[in-house]
Amino acid sequence: MSVTNQTPATQSTLKEQIREFIQVQLAEPKGIASFTDDESLMETGVIDSLGIFRLVSFLEEDLKVRVSDEEINAETLKSVNAIEELVIRKKK
Amino acid sequence: MDFSWSEEQAAFRKEVIRFAKQELNDDLTRRDEEEEFPREFWNKCAQFGIQGLPVPQEYGGGGADTLTTACALEALGYGCKDNGFLFSLNAHMWTSELPLMAFGTEEQKRRYLPKLASGEWIGLHCMTEPMSGSDAYSLKARAERKGNCYVINGSKTFITNTTHGDLFIVFANVDPSKGANGVTGFLVEKGAPGLVLGKKLHKMGLRTSPMSEVALVDCEVPAENVLGKEGSGQAIFTHSMEWERTCILASHLGMMQRLIETCVKYARERQQFGQPIGKYSAIANMVADMEVRLETGRLLLYKAAWLKSQGRHALKEAAMAKLFISEATVQTCLDAIQIHGGYGYMREYEMERDLRDSVSGKIYSGTSEIQRVIIAGFQGL
Ligand SMILES: Cc1cc2nc3c(=O)[nH]c(=O)nc-3n(C[C@H](O)[C@H](O)[C@H](O)COP(=O)(O)OP(=O)(O)OC[C@H]3O[C@@H](n4cnc5c(N)ncnc54)[C@H](O)[C@@H]3O)c2cc1C
Numbered sequence: 176m177s178v179t180n181q182t183p184a185t186q187s188t189l190k191e192q193i194r195e196f197i198q199v200q201l202a203e204p205k206g207i208a209s210f211t212d213d214e215s216l217m218e219t220g221v222i223d224s225l226g227i228f229r230l231v232s233f234l235e236e237d238l239k240v241r242v243s244d245e246e247i248n249a250e251t252l253k254s255v256n257a258i259e260e261l262v263i264r265k266k267k
Numbered sequence: 268m269d270f271s272w273s274e275e276q277a278a279f280r281k282e283v284i285r286f287a288k289q290e291l292n293d294d295l296t297r298r299d300e301e302e303e304f305p306r307e308f309w310n311k312c313a314q315f316g317i318q319g320l321p322v323p324q325e326y327g328g329g330g331a332d333t334l335t336t337a338c339a340l341e342a343l344g345y346g347c348k349d350n351g352f353l354f355s356l357n358a359h360m361w362t363s364e365l366p367l368m369a370f371g372t373e374e375q376k377r378r379y380l381p382k383l384a385s386g387e388w389i390g391l392h393c394m395t396e397p398m399s400g401s402d403a404y405s406l407k408a409r410a411e412r413k414g415n416c417y418v419i420n421g422s423k424t425f426i427t428n429t430t431h432g433d434l435f436i437v438f439a440n441v442d443p444s445k446g447a448n449g450v451t452g453f454l455v456e457k458g459a460p461g462l463v464l465g466k467k468l469h470k471m472g473l474r475t476s477p478m479s480e481v482a483l484v485d486c487e488v489p490a491e492n493v494l495g496k497e498g499s500g501q502a503i504f505t506h507s508m509e510w511e512r513t514c515i516l517a518s519h520l521g522m523m524q525r526l527i528e529t530c531v532k533y534a535r536e537r538q539q540f541g542q543p544i545g546k547y548s549a550i551a552n553m554v555a556d557m558e559v560r561l562e563t564g565r566l567l568l569y570k571a572a573w574l575k576s577q578g579r580h581a582l583k584e585a586a587m588a589k590l591f592i593s594e595a596t597v598q599t600c601l602d603a604i605q606i607h608g609g610y611g612y613m614r615e616y617e618m619e620r621d622l623r624d625s626v627s628g629k630i631y632s633g634t635s636e637i638q639r640v641i642i643a644g645f646q647g648l
Contacts, residue, residue: 204648229644232580241579244502245369245495245502247502249445249448
């Protein structure tokens with residue numbers, strides 16, 4: 176199921192939370208003002224090697240999903256949309 | 268929340284201490300001087316089941332949980348004074364067995380884990396290079412796909428277990444344009460064409476743990492020996508570091524306890540100005556601080572190990588445990604020498620070796636500075 180098929184309320188809340196975390200915790204400290212939901216966050220430098228683990232901690236502690244070791248890669252955690260997709264899949 | 272070992276764990280701990288005291292201390296001063304790795308101790312530990320502890324039973328291991336494994340390593344650090352040997356054991360377990368367990372294919376796990384768990388093979392990992400240490404992912408080693416093989420070229424330094432090693436986990440970049448996302452892990456067997464052991468390196472401490480440079484000269488590795496996927500080197504290395512930082516200093520906890528007991532005994536016996544030196548608050552305070560450091564270190568390490576045993580990530584907690592225990596151990600060694608006065612400074616008393624061994628804890632598996640960077644990074648700094 177594509178992300179855009181989710182109910183609007185759930186979708187916006189979850190995506191907003193993910194966006195806000197990445198914006199405030201990872202992008203702003205690096206002086207990156209904006210990024211799109213499809214942008215590859217690793218390629219643009221928003222998420223670096225430490226950022227991945229801060230993101231995983233956020234997903235585990237705040238969004239209550241377990242992320243396996245194999246899922247910690249540039250593909251699964253590529254963009255805001257990809258991360259949202261992962262969380263939705265895990266919560267099912 | 269439960270802060271006690273189970274009866275089983277406590278009994279196991281006792282048994283490990285008995286084993287270590289009896290079997291793992293012979294001839295240490297000479298071996299330290301001559302930089303000799305005790306292969307026979309390795310075999311004894313394997314028979315006891317140490318190397319197999321974290322490995323699932325289906326792959327020939329003991330299938331112990333993380334806390335039980337940490338408990339065993341702490342007991343080893345208490346009973347065995349050969350910190351170099353224990354370091355080699357740790358490198359084998361955390362940077363070789365664990366990544367294979369997490370990222371290996373079924374075929375790779377069946378091929379290698381039983382050999383590593385039984386101690387028949389010794390594992391190691393090759394990340395650091397002459398120009399890349401803390402900034403590990405800026406490595407220069409390259410791997411190029413050629414048909415059914417990868418051809419690796421590069422040079423590695425400060426690599427532990429090399430001269431006795433059988434399975435090398437080598438990190439190289441398959442696509443430098445992707446930066447860290449091109450870094451890939453390869454399983455390279457001893458004897459692979461182009462895998463060349465370089466200069467033996469002589470260390471300040473941990474001298475019974477072998478270390479050398481490693482060169483990869485058109486080293487051919489079958490494509491099925493990629494660990495994980497192409498580009499997953501970063502995940503593998505971070506996974507190894509998270510485990511290693513959580514558990515590698517468990518044996519330092521045991522070492523600290525041994526030093527405290529030695530100091531207390533000495534402070535009670537040694538008389539100056541007509542009374543035991545332990546009656547002087549300057550000495551008693553040092554012992555008190557040692558005890559606080561030991562207990563704080565335990566709490567940090569057990570917490571990180573508990574998180575890992577729950578299948579959770581613990582990068583920050585592991586960094587805190589590694590940072591605190593490594594620095595606490597150096598201070599405890601210095602205090603132990605101070606309490607023993609001139610005797611403590613003499614090699615015969617064996618504390619100078621503990622000090623030399625402990626200093627590297629602030630460097631390997633990420634320096635203290637890097638651990639602070641990680642911890643501060645979690646605060647958004
Ligand atoms: C006993 C021992 C065993 C080892 N075993 C292995 C092994 O088996 N396999 C392997 O691959 N490697 C191994 N290493 C290598 C080890 O991982 C590196 O030495 C370590 O990561 C530091 O790298 P470096 O020595 O190049 O120092 P550098 O990275 O050059 O650091 C030099 C100094 O600069 C500081 N520094 C660097 N970057 C920063 C920063 N961003 N912020 C603040 N300070 C910074 C460091 O903390 C340090 O004080 C081992 C090292 C030792 C001592």
